[in-house]
Amino acid sequence: RGIIIEDTADDGSGMKSSYAPFWQLRSTYWWRSTFPANKDVHVSHRYKPSVGGTSSVSFFYDGQFQGQYAAYxxxxxxxxxxxxAVRKAAKANPDGYPKYYESRIAYILTTGGNWAAGTIGKFKLTVDKGNPKALVSFCGDNVKKVGPTTFEMTANDFYPEHDIDILLLEPSDSNGGDAN
Known part of the structure; x- marks a missing residue:
């Protein structure tokens, strides 16, 4: 057992091996803040997260959803x-596999219960999938598509009960995928 594992997949020209990290990086950022007493405060933060992923779609093969499908x-x-859209991409490919690779993002909202004293007054989450041909899926209430690659979820007095996990399926070639 080491810090990398062999990942074998068919790239359309036969089985090929590549190597993937067998470790995870977890980063924590914190800072001290002082807020004025008895006044409304607007807090906004932005970042471009790192992603985990695979070289293909891990939950669809042999013409059907299987493997980790239920968990996904x-x-x-x-x-x-x-x-x-995944089924359509698989049917469009002669080998029957959707020509996408996975990128997965975990976004921590619960922050160790820091919202225990209240709610997020005006919450807005924007997810931009980048490529119009990419597919995106995540859990959220009242999610709206607001642009060719952009989705938004807004809520008032939002109390995060769980973190947000985002799945991006990105085309593995210049012709892959349908916009979702």
Missing amino acids: KTRYCMDDTFEN
Whole structure:
């Protein structure tokens, strides 16, 4: 057992081996802040997170959803539109596999219960999938597509009960995928 593992997949020209990290990086950032007493405070933060991923779609093969599909469906709230786009991509490829690779993002909202004293007054989450041909899925209430690659979720008096996990399926070639 080491710090890398062999990842074998068919790239369309036969089985190929590549190596993937067998470790995780976890980073924690913190800072002290002083807020004025008895006044409304607006807090905003932005960052471009690092992602985990695979070289192909790990939950769809041999023409059907399988493997980790049930866990993915729950974790990323994959809906019919998302699943139909995966099926369509698989049918369009002669080998029957969707030509996408996975990128996964975990966004910590619960922050160790720091919202225990109240709610987030005006919450807004923006997810930009970058490529219009990429597919994206994540759990959220009242998510709206606001641009060709952009999705938003807004809420008033939001209390995060769980973190947000985002699944991006990005085309593995210049012709892959349907916009979702």
